[in-house]
Amino acid sequence: MSEELTQRILKVIAESQKLEPGKVTVESTFEELGIDSLDGVNILFALENEFNINIPDEGVQGIRTVRQMIDALEALFAGGQGAPAPANS
């Protein structure tokens, strides 16, 4: 995954959870960030809007870290689901 995409994902997570941008890193766990299952659903919604994609339930249900979220999106993009739109589109 490109650095730019990674940064966009971190930004979406931070914004949707109203966290300071620097607080969300690739190594953060959801537990550290205080993100529960309902917050996780909100993050998926924000990511779907950011990248204009549909994220299926499979592969995202057990996600508990930022790294897992990035990996899941990478798999989705690799699978041909919605090539990521340019930022601010």
Added chain:
Amino acid sequence: MGQRRTVVTGIGVICGIGNDAAGVWDSLSAGRSGIGPIRNVDMTGLRFSNGAEVRDYDPSRYFRNREADFLDRFAQFAVIAAREAVRDSGIEWTPELRERGVIVTGSCVGGQNTQEEGFRNLYVLKKPRVNPLTIPRTMANAGASHISMETGITGPAFTISTACSSANHAIGQAFWFVRSGAAEVAVTGGSEAPFSEGNLRAWEAMRVVAPDTCRPFSKTRRGMILGEGGAMLVLETLEHAEARGARIYAEIVGFGMSSDAHHLTQPSVEGPSRAIRMTLRDGGLHPEQIGYINAHGTATPANDPTETAAIRAVFGSHADKLAVSSTKSMHGHALGAAGAIEAVATVLALRNGILPPTANYQEPDPQCDLDVVPNAARRADVECALSNSFAFGGLNAVLAFRRWQ
């Protein structure tokens, strides 16, 4: 006035597994699921496509001329179920009895179809006006109001909206009205018609609906399946029922409520177990008297292990002697109607000595290690049964019934 024994003397139901009580019981006792492809909404592009819709539903079979125009689908189900329950009870209304009657209904979203039609006209079709019946069709109390007009009941009538616990909260209030002497007879239950595109999209966004079917307590469960319908019970004092020679289905003996004070969507063990304990205490029941529990059993990853733990917390070693099934595996999760459909299932299970199964069950889950009556109904004469409902928002309501003999 002391507490009066309260009995169930009429039942009515329309849902995804039958359009009357006899049809629903046929399906329940055969373990036959009504879950299938949703037909009333274009499901293109949604992550799920199955639900438990009322099949072959034609409002003109139930409502004459313009009658149906005044009722959203959810209120039609309430009226249809109430008519059947009242007819089934054989009750004969007098002006005095109508004043001593109470109506309590449950609904989660009320007239969602009507609401969405209005929004579509405004926001999509850019029409400048909506149907003038939008407000009275949408209001969540429409079911209660129409039942009042149909039966002529002039006592208290109101509606409770506590998401998936709505009908259990409603039946519980009606039960306490009758038991306390505040009413002689009650028509109570719930109804829901959640199959509209906006509502289904909202459920999809929550990521709790299964792409296949509803498999409660099974390791392979993937979430809930929505259902629709209505169910109503006629409750009355034992004295009144015996005086008129009514057929008694079961006695309603206990009701308990609690709130988790915890989380909007994550269930807790403590809240439900307190509601079950309250129900036992309210009914003066020992845990060992319970032989069957109609579970909340939504088949979400979170509910079923939590409910299992709550049941174990209350019943201890007796939990291994309990039969626990989720009939949502057949009629789906009908939200504000769920508790009422399940109350009918529980009452008929006690009366017929047959426990309806958990359908679609595939594989044991160590976290759901109760006897869940997998896939096939079972003959069993149990003395008492519970029916659990636990709602989003952490609101729990449990009913207890006793076999009548």
